Amino acid sequence: MSNRLFQGIIHQMKDAIDRTVGVIDENYTVIACSELGRIGEAHELMVSGSTSSTDVFVRGQYTYKPFGTPQHPEYTLFVEGNDPQASKYAAILSISLSNIKFYYDEKYDRSNFIKNIILDNILPGDIYLKARELRFNSDVSRTVLLIRVVSNNDVSVYDVIQNLFPDKSKDFIINISENDIALVKETKGSIDSKDLENLASSISDTLSGEFYTHAIIGIGTTVEGLKDLAKSFKEAQIALEVGKVFDTEKTIVSYDNLGIARLIYQLPTTLCETYLHEVFKRGSIESLDQETLFTIQKFFENNLNVSETSRKLFVHRNTLVYRIEKIKKITGLDLREFDHAIVFKIALMVKKYLKANPVKY
Amino acid sequence: MANLSLRNITKKYPGGVLAVSDFNLEIADKEFIILVGPSGCGKSTTLRMIAGLEEISGGELYIGDKLVNDVAPKDRDIAMVFQNYALYPHMTVYDNMAFGLKLRKTPKDEIKRRVEEAARILDITHLLQRKPAALSGGQRQRVALGRAIVREPKVFLLDEPLSNLDAKLRAQMRTEISKLHLRLGTTFVYVTHDQTEAMTMGTRIVVMKDGLIQQVDTPQHLYELPCNEFVASFIGSPQMNFIDAKLLQEDGVFYAEFGSEDTKTRAGVKYKIKLPASKNHKDCLVPYIDKEIIFGIRPEHVHDEEELIAKFPDGIIEANVEVTELMGAEKYLYTVCEGQNINGRVAPTSKARAGDVIKIALDPNKVHIFDKQTELTVTN
Numbered sequence: 001m002s003n004r005l006f007q008g009i010i011h012q013m014k015d016a017i018d019r020t021v022g023v024i025d026e027n028y029t030v031i032a033c034s035e036l037g038r039i040g041e042a043h044e045l046m047v048s049g050s051t052s053s054t055d056v057f058v059r060g061q062y063t064y065k066p067f068g069t070p071q072h073p074e075y076t077l078f079v080e081g082n083d084p085q086a087s088k089y090a091a092i093l094s095i096s097l098s099n100i101k102f103y104y105d106e107k108y109d110r111s112n113f114i115k116n117i118i119l120d121n122i123l124p125g126d127i128y129l130k131a132r133e134l135r136f137n138s139d140v141s142r143t144v145l146l147i148r149v150v151s152n153n154d155v156s157v158y159d160v161i162q163n164l165f166p167d168k169s170k171d172f173i174i175n176i177s178e179n180d181i182a183l184v185k186e187t188k189g190s191i192d193s194k195d196l197e198n199l200a201s202s203i204s205d206t207l208s209g210e211f212y213t214h215a216i217i218g219i220g221t222t223v224e225g226l227k228d229l230a231k232s233f234k235e236a237q238i239a240l241e242v243g244k245v246f247d248t249e250k251t252i253v254s255y256d257n258l259g260i261a262r263l264i265y266q267l268p269t270t271l272c273e274t275y276l277h278e279v280f281k282r283g284s285i286e287s288l289d290q291e292t293l294f295t296i297q298k299f300f301e302n303n304l305n306v307s308e309t310s311r312k313l314f315v316h317r318n319t320l321v322y323r324i325e326k327i328k329k330i331t332g333l334d335l336r337e338f339d340h341a342i343v344f345k346i347a348l349m350v351k352k353y354l355k356a357n358p359v360k361y
Numbered sequence: 362m363a364n365l366s367l368r369n370i371t372k373k374y375p376g377g378v379l380a381v382s383d384f385n386l387e388i389a390d391k392e393f394i395i396l397v398g399p400s401g402c403g404k405s406t407t408l409r410m411i412a413g414l415e416e417i418s419g420g421e422l423y424i425g426d427k428l429v430n431d432v433a434p435k436d437r438d439i440a441m442v443f444q445n446y447a448l449y450p451h452m453t454v455y456d457n458m459a460f461g462l463k464l465r466k467t468p469k470d471e472i473k474r475r476v477e478e479a480a481r482i483l484d485i486t487h488l489l490q491r492k493p494a495a496l497s498g499g500q501r502q503r504v505a506l507g508r509a510i511v512r513e514p515k516v517f518l519l520d521e522p523l524s525n526l527d528a529k530l531r532a533q534m535r536t537e538i539s540k541l542h543l544r545l546g547t548t549f550v551y552v553t554h555d556q557t558e559a560m561t562m563g564t565r566i567v568v569m570k571d572g573l574i575q576q577v578d579t580p581q582h583l584y585e586l587p588c589n590e591f592v593a594s595f596i597g598s599p600q601m602n603f604i605d606a607k608l609l610q611e612d613g614v615f616y617a618e619f620g621s622e623d624t625k626t627r628a629g630v631k632y633k634i635k636l637p638a639s640k641n642h643k644d645c646l647v648p649y650i651d652k653e654i655i656f657g658i659r660p661e662h663v664h665d666e667e668e669l670i671a672k673f674p675d676g677i678i679e680a681n682v683e684v685t686e687l688m689g690a691e692k693y694l695y696t697v698c699e700g701q702n703i704n705g706r707v708a709p710t711s712k713a714r715a716g717d718v719i720k721i722a723l724d725p726n727k728v729h730i731f732d733k734q735t736e737l738t739v740t741n
C-alpha cells in the first residue's frame with residue numbers, strides 16, 4: 001500500500017522538481033520513482049555500517065535520505081544529483097512522504113484493529129468488514145503471546161519485541177498495560193506447543209540476556225481467523241495467572257499445558273480445604289520433608305515409573321521403593337497405584353493453590 | 362578484579378519450590394567455571410541469581426568486593442548469553458551487535474569501536490553487513506556472543522549457549538568459546554547439562570543435584586575421585602558401572618563379593634573381587650565389613666584382552682555379551698553378569714559378539730566403593 005501512496009506523491013512532485021526522485025525499500029528495490037520504468041529495479045545503494053541513521057548522505061550521483069520510524073528507517077528517498085539543492089529536495093520530500101505514511105497508517109492502523117479484537121472492543125460483525133477493508137488474510141493461523149515484564153530497566157521492551165518481529169504485515173505488537181505486551185504472531189497451523197515455547201523462550205532470553213529484563217510469557221492456543229484472537233489472548237492471560245500459582249519457577253507458561261491446574265484454579269477455596277482434610281488426615285502431608293516431596297514430583301513427572309524415576313533422580317531403585325513405602329505409611333496412599341497417585345497429585349496442587357492466598361469463597 | 366563469591370546462596374520460589382540451597386562457591390578472577398547437573402538441579406537459577414534476574418532468597422553474592430544482592434542487573438557489569446538467542450532479522454550483523462548499546466545511548470564512535478573489536482575477536486568482520494538470514498548456525502552463534510562482548514563486562518554468564526546447535530557445530534563452538542575465554546581474559550561462568558562440555562571446557566566444574574553442590578573440582582579430579590555415587594555416574598560417558606556387592610574381609614584382605622548363588626540348586630556364581638590394600642586407606646573399609654556396598658568401575662577398566670585378563674587375576678568374572686557397539690577407535694561391550702549390567706570400553710579388535718559368554722577382568726586398582734545408604738564414596 002505504501003508503494004502506491006509514495007508513487008502518488010512523487011508523481012505530483014515530478015513537474016515541480018526537474019530531477020529523478022524515487023523511494024527504495026529495505027531490500028534496495030525501487031518502489032516508487034518519477035521514471036516509471038525504474039520501479040522494481042534493484043538500486044545500487046552502497047550501504048554503510050550506519051544504515052539506521054536518518055541523516056542525508058551522498059553516494060555517487062545521488063543524494064539519499066532514509067525515513068520511517070526513528071529507530072528503524074524502513075525507506076530511503078533518493079534524488080538525482082549531489083549538490084546542496086538535491087539535499088534540500090531530499091529533506092523536504094522525505095518530510096512529506098513520512099507524514100503521508102503516518103496519516104495513512106493511523107487511518108488504517110492494522111495494529112489498532114488487532115488490539116480492538118483481542119480486547120473485545122469491536123462487534124463480531126464489524127471484524128469481518130474491517131478485515132476486508134484492511135486486506136487481512138483471515139485464513140492464516142495466529143497465536144497470542146502475552147509478555148509480562150517483571151523487572152524492568154529503562155529499556156523499552158516494546159521496541160525490542162518490535163525489532164525481533166519486524167514484519168508488520170504478519171506480526172502485531174500491542175501495548176496492553178505498563179507491564180504487559182501482547183504479541184499476535186502469525187504461525188503455521190501445524191505449529192505445536194513446543195515450537196511456541198521455543199519462540200517464547202527466545203523472547204525471554206533476549207530480554208534477559210541483552211537488556212537484563214526479566215519477563216514471564218503466557219501462550220494462548222493457536223487460532224484460525226481473526227475473531228478467535230480474543231480467545232487466544234484470554235488464554236494467554238489465564239496461563240500467566242495460573243502459572244503464578246502452580247508454576248512459580250517457570251518463565252514460560254502455555255495454556256495448552258495447564259492441565260488440571262486450570263480446573264483447580266477455579267474451585268471454591270472451602271471445597272479445597274475440605275478435600276485436603278479428607279485426603280490428609282491428621283495433617284500427614286506436613287510431615288513429608290522437602291526431599292520426599294521432590295521425589296514425589298519426579299515420580300509423577302516420570303509417569304509413576306519406578307525405574308525411570310530412580311534413573312532421573314540418580315538413586316538406586318530400592319532407595320526409591322523405600323521412599324514410596326515411607327510415604328504410604330505416613331499418608332496411606334500408595335503412589336504406584338494410579339487412583340492413589342491422582343488423589344495425591346490433586347491434593348498437592350490444591351495445597352499449592354491455597355498457599356497462594358486466593359480470594360476465599 | 363572480577364572474582365565472584367557466593368555465600369550460603371538460597372533460592373526459594375513463592376510456591377515453596379527450593380531451587381538452590383546453601384550454595385557456597387568462590388570463583389577466581391579470569392576463571393572458567395562450569396555449573397553442570399541434570400535438568401532442574403538449580404544451575405540456571407544460580408546463574409540467573411548471579412545475573413540479578415532472580416531475587417536471592419538467602420545468602421550473599423559478591424562481585425569483586427562489592428555485595429550485589431540488591432544491585433540492579435545492569436549495574437553488575439556482567440553479560441549473558443542464553444540458549445535461545447534471537448537475532449533481529451531485519452538488521453545487519455553490525456546493527457544486531459550495536460542495538461543494545463544504541464538503546465543504552467552509548468556514543469556512536471564508541472559503539473563502532475566496540476563492535477569492530479568484538480567482530481575482530483570473533484573473526485566475523487567480513488560478515489558485519491550481512492543479515493541473519495544469510496548466516497550459518499555457527500556464525501549466528503558468534504553474533505550472539507558478539508552482542509555480549511560489546512558490553513565489555515567483567516563476567517560472562519553463559520546458559521547452555523550451544524544446546525541448539527548440532528553435534529558437529531557444538532564440538533567446534535566448544536573450542537571457540539575456550540579460545541575466546543583465553544583471548545578476553547575475563548571470568549566465565551558456564552551452565553550446561555552436558556558433561557562432555559563440562560569436562561572439555563572448564564578449569565573447574567561444579568556438579569549440582571537437587572539445588573545442592575555435590576562436588577567442586579577440576580575435571581580430572583571429578584573423574585578420578587568422585588565424592589559420591591551421583592558424581593561418579595554423572596561424569597563420564599559411558600557412565601560408570603555400579604554393582605551391588607558385599608564387602609568381605611578374609612585374612613586381612615578385602616573382597617567385594619557379588620553374584621546370586623542359590624544355596625539349594627547351586628545355580629549362579631558368586632564372584633569375589635580382591636581389593637588392593639591401598640583401597641583401605643585410613644581403614645576406611647573397616648566399618649563396611651560384611652555390609653552391602655556399591656562397587657563402581659568405569660567401562661575403560663573393564664578388559665577382555667587376554668593379556669589384561671592375565672594381568673588382573675583377582676578381578677576375573679564371566680559375563681554374557683548382550684550388545685556390542687563399534688565406535689571406530691574403541692568398542693563398547695554391554696554385558697550382564699549375575700543380573701548386573703557391566704559395560705566395557707575395549708579395543709576395537711575385540712572379538713566379543715552379542716550372545717557370547719566371555720571372561721572379563723575388572724581392574725581392582727580402579728575400583729570405587731560407595732556407601733549403599735548415603736551413596737557417599739568410601740574409597741576411590
